[in-house]
Amino acid sequence: MRVRRVRPPVSVLLGLVCAGLLAAGATPPARAEAPPPGPKPAAPGVVGAPARPAAGSLNRFGVLMRRTAATAPLLAQADVDAGGGGGGPAGRVTVLRGDDETRVDLRFPRPVTVTWTYENRDLVLRLDQPVGRLDVADLPARAPDVIAGAQAGYDSVLIETVTPRVVAVTSDGAQVTVRFGPPTVATGAAGGGDAQAAPDGAATASAAALRRAAILRARAQVESGDLEAARASLQDLLAQAPDNAEILALLGSVEERLNRPRRALAFYERALAQTPDDRFLHQDRRRLARQVQPGVEVGFSVIQVEDGETQVVVPVTAGPLFWRDVKITTGLETRLVDAPDARRTDGRIEDFSDTLNRLDVDAAFPVTGRLLGPVLGRVGLSGTRRGTVGLELGASADTPIGRLAATLALHEPYWGFVEALVGDGWRDRVAVTATHELTPDTILRAGAGYNRYGLGGDSYEVLTETATATLGVTQVLVRRYGAWAIEYTMDAEYALSRAEKPIRGLPGAVFEPIPIETRENHTVLATWNKTWPEATEASAYAGYTLDRFGDNGVVFGGRVAVPLTERIDITGEAARSMVNTTSTSGGVTDRFGVAVRVRW
Known part of the structure; x- marks a missing residue:
């Protein structure tokens, strides 16, 4: 040869x-x-x-x-629009600095209604629809003395301040405006539109806000690829709220990315049991079941x-x-x-x-x-x-x-x-x-x-x-x-x-x-x-x-x-x-x- x-x-x-x-x-x-x-x-x-x-x-x-x-x-990358799928238009984030106030404007493609809580330096904004494409990751760089971190996930935005501050949140159509005032020792507020004092149920709202902030942090761990840490965080949260559909769905996502599809499917089905009318969760469960x-x-x-x-x-x-x-x-x-x-x-x-x-x-x-x-x-x-x-x-x-x-x-x-x-x-x-x-x-x-x-x-x-x-x-x-x-x-x-x-x-x-x-x-x-x-x-x-x-x-x-x-x-x-x-x-x-x- x-x-x-x-x-x-x-x-x-x-x-x-x-x-x-x-x-x-x-x-x-x-x-x-x-x-x-x-x-x-x-x-x-x-x-x-x-x-x-x-x-x-x-x-x-x-x-x-x-x-x-x-x-x-x-x-x-798939962006979530109001229908839950990809391709929605992007939102816009503007930061205005003043002597006594830092103002953050979040402009969405369509009118929104917002409720909010501010606890332990964590401001949680929750909308009545998916956030869509909203890039808040650079907020700490644009206001480093006020904002320590920022994340957005599905229908929520988490902004962590460097120190406790006076915070006011207003909404006008498609724009949500957050005003960060001077530092304060106050630690709690809750609202639904204009800033207001914490209601009688502030303790319950406070616990929900803390859990919401923890969920958003766990989501950030998932997106950054720190899956084992996210899994541990979500397991702790699930022990506190075993019927929380969002925590269950996030755990399913983590297990799926860890290449454990059967475990992921079990979490998706538990999440669906809590939200049986969620057509998107039905779609995802059906996909993995296949x-x-x-x-x-x-x-x-x-x-x-x-x-x-x-x-x-x-x-x-x-x-x-x-x-x-x-x-x-x-x-x-x-x-x-x-x-x-x-x-x-x-x-x-x-x-x-x-x-x-x-x-x-x-x-x-x-x-x-x-x-x-x-x-x-x-x-x-x-x-x-x-x-x-x-x-x-x-x-x-x-x-x-x-x-x-x-x-x-x-x-x-x-x-x-x-x-x-x-x-x-x-x-x-x-x-x-x-x-x-x-x-x-x-x-x-x-x-x-x-x-x-x-x-x-x-x-x-x-x-x-x-x-x-x-x-x-x-x-x-x-x-x-x-x-x-x-x-x-x-x-x-x-x-x-x-x-x-x-x-x-x-x-x-x-x-x-x-x-x-x-x-x-x-x-x-x-x-x-x-x-x-x-x-x-x-x-x-x-x-x-x-x-x-x-x-x-x-x-x-x-x-x-x-x-x-x-x-x-x-x-x-x-x-x-x-x-x-x-x-x-x-x-x-x-x-x-x-x-x-x-x-x-």
Whole structure:
């Protein structure tokens, strides 16, 4: 066997460097997480395989309900409007300094009614609607001698003063005005509109105000990623108020972010028992129940490559089952492949038609990380009917610089191109990806990897080596009637070496068993996605791909997921790519399919 080394282009080094810079030097966002702003192009997989979930949503308490899955979601920011969803207009905060008074004006997009309490230097403003996008985090910097801290969450604003002061709160339509007067020894006041003396029930109001301030501080711990501290604080609060729906919902959010979905669901259901008419909490409980409830999903997809192979794919996925906090899923995939003029492993070119089978067992489990915070670990085993057996290890974590994920695969069955389908391909892979929220509407992605490919289930002979690099940015343009975004992605695979072997029956002739060609696809997409309260989801994308080493063309596709009943979902998707994405062969590729999931 002769190995031909291929010199990688300079752009592969650029991809590796950018991935490292993004993972090492990004500025940490101080915001909550929420759903990714747009759909992604259809992957070379099929409908019916486990879907990549959205990152989450905010319930009526402003609590992040984040999906947990072995595949890490993107990070983004969803703002809560008066309807409880994302996309509301932003409020405005103004600070005016005087000799005897500091005035803070909070201007909201619509008229509000406010009640307030001031106790132990904590001013709690509670509105009759969600706060929406109101940035109060910089108030301490704008009035450092008066304000020690400020937070906003769902329907409340907490402002902590440096020392006790005379405080007055007034509201006029959409504006709430807070006046901080001179320092005072007074410690308690309560009001509902204009400033007024504490009523007879001030003791009860005071306790409620203290609890409200503690809840907002716990929420800030959640949003900053200090989940264990938030969990301890919320457990203490729950002991004082076991039926408080907001505390229960926040605990559910914490457990979900700690990758304990069953515990999270239990808290959501307890919160819902206290607020049975809360449609947003119903929506979030239903979303998480879909992930936790065991069931079976059956899919049917067709992949057609112009002048190339046709694949009919039938995946069956069962689970999840739980052992403590370990989530176990299994899958059996059957592929009917018909490939004309396919290259066999001995170099002959013949038509190929066969049925392939692959079995996967996957276990995902939470790990408490000392440096990175909560980590979701993953172990996967896979095998094919022809004898290829592989192992995959993975880990993902939300860190101050964004979402980091790493994968190590050893001899995993791989069917990503026609030669691998014909010759029972396998792949070794090590890869790392990073996702960072630069602003609420701007998301950066980078990744790098190294691959080794081979053929034959019991063979460990490396036939081709490649390096991969990905870069991407998503910019949300508007969040009205769904999220509309523009997305740029570079998806590249660079051939490092390709082995050559003699063709049987042709002395002196050689061929490359895995002829991966270098590709560097630059894609610009317009994307749209939307989720309705009843859990119906839809997404679509359209754009253009330029391969610096090959073809150019249009790409487009869409996906719809509809819950037929409480326990039955159906998903359909279709996509077309005019550009080669397999690195070996192909042109125009069409994919379409449906999947049905039944839970019990």
